[in-house]
Amino acid sequence: MLKETLIQFIISLMPVFAFQLWHNRERSWSGIPAFLTIVSCISMVFCMLVSVRLNGYDLNFRMVPLVIGTLYGGPYAMFGLISIYICFRIPNIDNFFELSILVIFILSYIPAMLLIMKSFQRARRESKQRIAILSLGAFVILYYITSLAYLIIYDLPLLDNLIFTSLLQMVGSIAAVWVSVFIIESLKENRQLHFDLKRISVNHRREVEKLQQFIDETAFAVMLVNHHGRITHLNEMGYRLFHAQSNIHERDEIVGKYFTAFFHSTHQETDIKLLREALKGNNTQLETVVEDGRTLVKNAFPIRQMPDGLIITGAAIIAQDVSELFLLRSEVDRMERLSLVGQMAASITHEIRNPMAVIRGFVQLLKERSPDNQQQYYHIIIEELDRANSIISDFLSLAQNRALTMEMGSLHDIILELSPLLDADANMRGQTIELELCDYIPLLLLNNKEIKQLLLNLARNGMEAMGDKGVLKLQTNYSEEKERIELRIQDRGVGIPQEQMKRLFEPFFTxxxxxxxxxxxxxxSIAERHNGKIEVESTEGEGTTFIVSFNRKTA
Structure with missing residues (x-):
């Protein structure tokens, strides 16, 4: 009898063994309820087929897979298992009383399991074990009570062997349910822990990759060392800044070396000192050093093990090339000083014009009253005063940033208006002016006075660069696609040397x-105030072309 009971116990645990095989294949939980239902159905059928019958009473563990399959499979699984249970139970019914017992069991089992099913699926492992044991115990007790009534009604003897086997079956069923729920939930928890660990590992790997990419792509030079002082990482910028004066120049050989072996003890003494201090747990101050003509700012700090931060696991040294920043800062300082000087000079020169006007007036008066042999001296004085006044006017125009009155106008109209003046100036020099204006040019938002000044300055520069019989060409172009207007002023002079080209627009360079x-x-300055720009093309011995372009989208 004990042999058959042990076989029944093992068969009732078939869903657990099958679930473990399914679990080892790393399948998702979505298919497990259906799988457990099928295996529980097979286990229940085997339990019923190998059951022991004493005095018309079937002794088996069929209730274990029935309860397990119902609790884990859900309502559909329960109805399927009950249907199979009925199909295999009816052929073994001998009388009406046994049929009544079956009906009472089914009518009590279905609503009871429907009530506790959701609570079971939401509960923790200990609660699930308790729910499963109580459910099974309740139905087993109900079954035994009805079976006892059956023995009494049909006046069947209550054998000691039957009592012992029934108690053994009850204890075995409860133990089987407890073991089943315990193993299934343990495997589920292990699977969940496995998934959580895998998810955390993936997230950790992604964060490490992000950090790695950030370190590699940053404009800072970064070197990481472990607590032994071995180099664990050196980004691209770090390789550029550190390896030039180091003892090791091959990048593949750097990682794994001691930083003291990598850095040169003389030229890179600062780097060694900073890392040593950081490995001692000290935060270092910013160090500014000059290496190979570059200004570098360096800092090192310890890397601590979190969360307490008491253990030093390594250190990092960071360096930044601030050469351009230093140059920019000095340039900004210089520009601020020049701006201040310009503002002061503009105020002073504005006041100089008044006494110069008085001087010019009295010189003209003296000129009129002087003899003819002295007229040339007064002419020179007046000419120089006018030249000084012109310089002051140009300087004020350059220094002041006054608001302009802009109106829609045509560049062609201004060129044609200035054409007689330019022709007269060219004739005095023995030169000619050629105008090559495009058929159509749109209106521009411009200041008429300033555009005239720009045109006169560039044209007279071209004339002064040519000798007699020189030709100055003024040409306009309009690109509808780019919405750009070009004014080209071309001379056939001596050209501009290449070394002077980059200094053409520097104030006071001549x-x-x-x-x-x-x-x-x-x-x-005038071109930029009109949202334009000036380009220069020059070939020594052939001539120079100044190209003034205006973009209508922003003009």
Missing amino acids: TKTRGTGLGLPLCL
């Missing part, structure tokens, strides 16, 4: 004997 160096900077 190659003329009597030049001020303010004409071209003033032209550039």
Whole structure:
């Protein structure tokens, strides 16, 4: 009898063994309820087929897979299992009383399981074990009570062997349910822990990759070392800044070396000192050093094990090339000083014009009252005063940032208006002016006075660069696709040397004997105020072309 009971116990645990095989294949939980239902159905059928019958009473563990399959499979699984249970139970019914017992069991089992099913699926493992044991115990007790009534009604003897086997079956069924729920829930928890660990590992790997990419792509030079002082990582910028003076130049050989072996003890003493301090747990101050003409800012800090931060696991040194920043800062300081000087000079020069006007007036008066042999001296004085006044006017135009009155106008109209003046100036020099204006040019938002000044300055520069019989060409172009208007002023002079090209628009830079160096900077300032730009093309010995372009989208 014990042998048959042990076989029944093992068969009732078939869903657990099958679930473990399913679980080991790393399948998702979505298919497990249906799988458990099928295996529980097979286990229940085997339990019923190998049951022991004493005095008309079937002794088996069929209730274990029935309860397990119902609790884990859900309502559909329960109805399927009950149907199979009925199909295999009816052929073994001998009388009406046994049929009544079956009906009472089914009518009590279905609503009871429907009530506790949701609570079971939401409960923790200990609660699930308790619910499963109580459910099974209740139905087993109900079954035994009805079976006892059956024995009494049909006056069948209550054998000691039957009592012992029934108690053994009850204890075995409860133990089987407890073991089944325990193993299934343990495997589920292990699977969940496995998934959580895998998810955390994936997230950790992604965060490490992000951090790695950030370190590699940052503009800072970064070197990481472990607590032993071995280099664990060196980004691209770090390789560029550190390896030039180091002892090791091959990048593949750097990782794994001691930083003291990598850095040169003389040229990179600061780096060694910073990392040593960081490995001692000290935060270092910013160090500014100059290496190979570059200004570098360096800092090192310890890397601590979280959350307490008491254990030093490594250190990092960070360096940044701030050469351009230093140059920019010095340039900004210089520009601020120049701006201040310019503002002061503009105020001073504005006040100089008044006494100069008085001087010019009295010189003209003296000129009229002087003899003819002295007229040339007064002429020179007045000419120089006018030249000084012109320089002051150009300087004020360049220094002041006043608001302009803009109106829609045509560049062609301004060129044609200035054409007689330019022709007269060219005739005095023995030169000619050629106009090549495009058929159509749209209106521009411009300041008529300033555009005239720009055109006169560039045209006279071209004339002064040519000798007799020189030709100055003024040409306009309009690109509808780019919505850009171009004014080209081309001379056939000596050209501009390449070394002077980049300094053309610097204030006070000039190659003329009597030049001020303010004409071209003033032209550039006018062009920029009209949202334009000036480009220069020049070939020594052939001539120079100034290209003034205006973009109608922003003009």
